[in-house]
Amino acid sequence: MSILVDKNTKVVVQGITGQEGSFHARKCLEYGTQIVAGVTPGKGGQKFDEKIPIFDTVEEAVKETEANTSLIFVPPAFAVDAIMEAADSGVNLIVCITEGIPPLDMIKAKKYVDLKGVRLIGPNCPGVISPGKSKVGIMPGDIHKEGTIGVISRSGTLTYETVAQICEVGYGQSTCVGIGGDPIIGSNFVDILKLFKEDSQTEAVVIIGEIGGTAEEEAAEFIKKEFTKPVVAFIAGQTAPPGKRMGHAGAIITGGKGTAKEKIEALESAGVYVAKSPAEIGLTLLKALKKEE
Amino acid sequence: MKVHEYQAKELFSQYGVKVPKGNVIFSIDEVEKVYNELGGGKVVVKAQIHAGGRGKAGGVKLVNNLEECIEAVKSLLGKKLVTYQTGPEGKIVRKVLIEKASNIKRELYLGMVIDRSKNSLVIMASTEGGVEIEKVAEETPEKIFKEYIEPCVGLMGFQIRRLGYKLGFEKDKLKDFSKFLNGLYKLFIEKDCSLVEINPLIETVEGEILALDAKINFDDNGLFRHPEILELRDIDEEEPAEVEASKYKLSYIKLNGNVGCMVNGAGLAMATMDIIKYAGGEPANFLDVGGGANVEAVANAFRIILSDKNVKAVLVNIFGGIVRCDRIAQGILEASKIVDINVPVVIRLQGTNADIARKMIDESGLKFYTAKGLKEAAEKAVELAKGGE
Numbered sequence: 001m002s003i004l005v006d007k008n009t010k011v012v013v014q015g016i017t018g019q020e021g022s023f024h025a026r027k028c029l030e031y032g033t034q035i036v037a038g039v040t041p042g043k044g045g046q047k048f049d050e051k052i053p054i055f056d057t058v059e060e061a062v063k064e065t066e067a068n069t070s071l072i073f074v075p076p077a078f079a080v081d082a083i084m085e086a087a088d089s090g091v092n093l094i095v096c097i098t099e100g101i102p103p104l105d106m107i108k109a110k111k112y113v114d115l116k117g118v119r120l121i122g123p124n125c126p127g128v129i130s131p132g133k134s135k136v137g138i139m140p141g142d143i144h145k146e147g148t149i150g151v152i153s154r155s156g157t158l159t160y161e162t163v164a165q166i167c168e169v170g171y172g173q174s175t176c177v178g179i180g181g182d183p184i185i186g187s188n189f190v191d192i193l194k195l196f197k198e199d200s201q202t203e204a205v206v207i208i209g210e211i212g213g214t215a216e217e218e219a220a221e222f223i224k225k226e227f228t229k230p231v232v233a234f235i236a237g238q239t240a241p242p243g244k245r246m247g248h249a250g251a252i253i254t255g256g257k258g259t260a261k262e263k264i265e266a267l268e269s270a271g272v273y274v275a276k277s278p279a280e281i282g283l284t285l286l287k288a289l290k291k292e293e
Numbered sequence: 294m295k296v297h298e299y300q301a302k303e304l305f306s307q308y309g310v311k312v313p314k315g316n317v318i319f320s321i322d323e324v325e326k327v328y329n330e331l332g333g334g335k336v337v338v339k340a341q342i343h344a345g346g347r348g349k350a351g352g353v354k355l356v357n358n359l360e361e362c363i364e365a366v367k368s369l370l371g372k373k374l375v376t377y378q379t380g381p382e383g384k385i386v387r388k389v390l391i392e393k394a395s396n397i398k399r400e401l402y403l404g405m406v407i408d409r410s411k412n413s414l415v416i417m418a419s420t421e422g423g424v425e426i427e428k429v430a431e432e433t434p435e436k437i438f439k440e441y442i443e444p445c446v447g448l449m450g451f452q453i454r455r456l457g458y459k460l461g462f463e464k465d466k467l468k469d470f471s472k473f474l475n476g477l478y479k480l481f482i483e484k485d486c487s488l489v490e491i492n493p494l495i496e497t498v499e500g501e502i503l504a505l506d507a508k509i510n511f512d513d514n515g516l517f518r519h520p521e522i523l524e525l526r527d528i529d530e531e532e533p534a535e536v537e538a539s540k541y542k543l544s545y546i547k548l549n550g551n552v553g554c555m556v557n558g559a560g561l562a563m564a565t566m567d568i569i570k571y572a573g574g575e576p577a578n579f580l581d582v583g584g585g586a587n588v589e590a591v592a593n594a595f596r597i598i599l600s601d602k603n604v605k606a607v608l609v610n611i612f613g614g615i616v617r618c619d620r621i622a623q624g625i626l627e628a629s630k631i632v633d634i635n636v637p638v639v640i641r642l643q644g645t646n647a648d649i650a651r652k653m654i655d656e657s658g659l660k661f662y663t664a665k666g667l668k669e670a671a672e673k674a675v676e677l678a679k680g681g682e
Contacts, residue, residue: 102514103515143614164644215410243378247562247563247581277571279668
C-alpha cells in the first residue's frame with residue numbers, strides 16, 4: 001500500500017521554472033513520478049522540457065490535469081502564499097521543500113491548510129518517497145528499495161544514511177517521509193505514525209529525531225498508547241550545546257528543554273528501540289524485528 | 294539573532310512599552326553626562342552582554358551617587374564577565390547601560406514565544422518575577438498563566454483582561470497593562486521575533502508598569518525583511534570563526550573538542566558529532582557544508598575548521614546522492630590543493646558511487662584516510678586526534 005504517495009500521485013510543481021524546481025522536477029520524472037503540471041505565474045501556456053504544461057495558477061493546473069499533489073520550490077518570501085494557493089485549489093497533499101520560511105508566516109499557513117483539510121509535509125524537508133512507486137521530493141531515488149520499513153525524519157542526509165543502513169541489513173522502505181527541520185511544520189511524527197499504523201505494507205517504523213521541541217516526546221506518548229508495530233529511533237544532537245541553533249531552524253535546546261536525553265528517555269519508556277550511535281540504526285532495526293517475532 | 298538589553302528597550306519604547314529612563318555608554322567619559330541627564334540620585338549600572346545571569350555574576354550594580362557610578366562602570370567596562378550562560382571563558386563587557394533606579398512594589402514575569410507543539414504564539418505571565426522562570430514552571434506550574442494567540446484574529450481584549458486580573462493588577466491599572474501588552478505583541482509580530490521576555494516586569498510604588506529587564510531574540514528566517522534589525526547585530530558578541538563561516542553561507546558552530554567535522558546536512562552533522570563522542574573523542578565543531586559540497590564550499594570549510602587550533606584531526610562525512618560521491622571526492626581533492634591541510638583527515642563517503650570515490654582518494658597520493666563505515670571513520674579520526682596531541 002505505502003502512504004501519502006504512490007502510482008496514482010499526480011504532481012503539480014510550483015516553481016517548476018526555477019533552478020531547483022526544474023532540476024528536481026526532472027529527477028522526479030526520471031524516477032517515474034507522474035509530474036503532470038508546473039506552475040509559474042506569468043509563464044502559463046509554456047511547456048517545461050517540451051512536455052509538461054505550465055500554468056499561471058494552481059487552480060488551472062488542477063482543473064486541466066487532475067493533479068492531486070503539489071510539490072513546492074518557491075523562495076521563502078513567497079512560499080507561504082504558494083502553500084495557501086495549493087490548499088485552496090483542490091490538491092489533497094502539499095510537499096514544501098523551501099528552507100527559510102519565517103515561523104510567524106508558517107503559523108498562519110498551518111492554520112490555513114488545517115482549515116482546508118489538506119495535508120502539508122514540510123517545509124524545509126526532503127519530501128516523500130514510496131520506493132518503486134513515486135518520488136515527490138529531492139532525495140536521491142536510487143538509494144531506496146521497495147520494502148516494509150516506514151521512515152519518518154526531521155532531517156535530509158541523515159535520512160539517506162538511515163535508508164542506506166536499512167538496505168544494508170536487507171530491508172526496503174514502504175514510504176520515507178521527511179517532515180522537516182523547522183519549528184512549525186505541517187505534519188509531525190504522530191500525524192505520520194497514524195498513517196503507518198493503518199498501512200499494511202509497513203511492518204516497522206524508523207524515527208529520526210533531533211534536539212529541539214517536544215515532537216519526539218509526543219510521538220513516544222502516541223506509541224505507548226496505540227502503536228503496536230516495532231519502532232526504532234535515533235535522536236541527533238546528543239552532543240549539541242544548549243542555546244545554539246544546529247543548522248536546522250528547529251534544532252535548538254531552549255531553557256534546558258528539547259535535549260536528546262529527554263527524548264531518548266521518553267522513547268525508551270514507550271518501548272521504542274533507540275540506537276545510541278548513528279552507525280547502529282540498521283542493526284537496531286534487525287534487533288527490533290527479531291524480538292517482535 | 295540576539296540583541297542587547299539596551300537595544301531591546303529602545304524597541305520597546307518605539308512600541309509604547311514603558312521602560313526605566315536610561316542610556317547606554319561605550320566609554321567612561323560618557324558616565325557623568327548620562328548620570329546628570331538622569332537627574333542624579335540612585336541609578337543602576339548594567340553590563341551589556343549577550344548572556345543571561347548577569348545579576349548573580351556581579352554585572353548589575355545599584356549605586357547612590359556619581360562617584361559610585363563611575364567606580365561601578367570602571368569595574369565592568371572592558372572587563373570579563375563570567376555568568377552561568379557565558380561558559381568559563383566569559384564575555385568582555387563593551388557597553389554599559391545606566392538607568393534610573395525604580396521603587397519596586399512587586400516583580401512579575403512576562404514572556405512571548407512560539408509554542409511549537411501548538412503551532413501558535415503564546416504569552417506566558419507569572420506573579421513570580423525576578424527568578425528563573427524554568428524553575429517556577431517546574432515547581433509551581435499553577436503560577437504560570439498562558440494565553441494562546443489565534444493568528445487570524447490576534448491578541449484579544451479578553452485575553453489581556455484575563456492575564457491582568459490573574460497577575461493581580463488593580464482595575465485602574467488594566468488600561469496601562471493593556472497598552473503595555475498590545476505594544477509588545479505588535480513588536481513581536483512586526484519585527485519577526487522568536488522570543489520576547491521581561492523578567493522582571495515591575496509595578497512601582499508610584500503605580501507604573503515597567504520593563505525592568507528586556508530580552509528579544511529575532512528569528513533568523515525573518516531577517517530578510519528587516520534590514521533595520523540586522524543593523525543591531527553586534528559581531529563582538531559572536532564567535533569570530535562563526536562570523537567568518539556565515540560570510541561563506543556555511544553553518545558552523547565552534548565546540549570544545551579536537552576532532553573537526555565537515556558534513557553535508559544539519560542532521561547528519563549532528564549525528565557525526567555524536568558518533569565522535571561515542572568513539573571516545575570530542576567534536577571540535579558543527580559544520581554543514583551544504584548539499585552538493587562543491588569545491589569552494591569544501592575549501593572554505595577546511596579553512597574555518599583548521600582556524601581552530603585545537604583541531605588535531607578532521608572527519609569528513611558526506612552523503613552523496615543527487616551529487617554523486619565521485620564528484621564530491623573530486624571536489625575534496627581539488628579543495629585540498631587550495632588549502633594547506635596540516636592535520637590528518639579521514640574521509641567517509643556514503644551513497645551513490647561510494648566505492649569509486651574511495652578508490653579515487655586512495656590513489657590520489659594525498660595523505661587522506663578513507664573509511665567505509667561511519668563507526669570505523671569516527672574511531673579512526675578519534676585515534677588520529679589522540680596521536681596528534
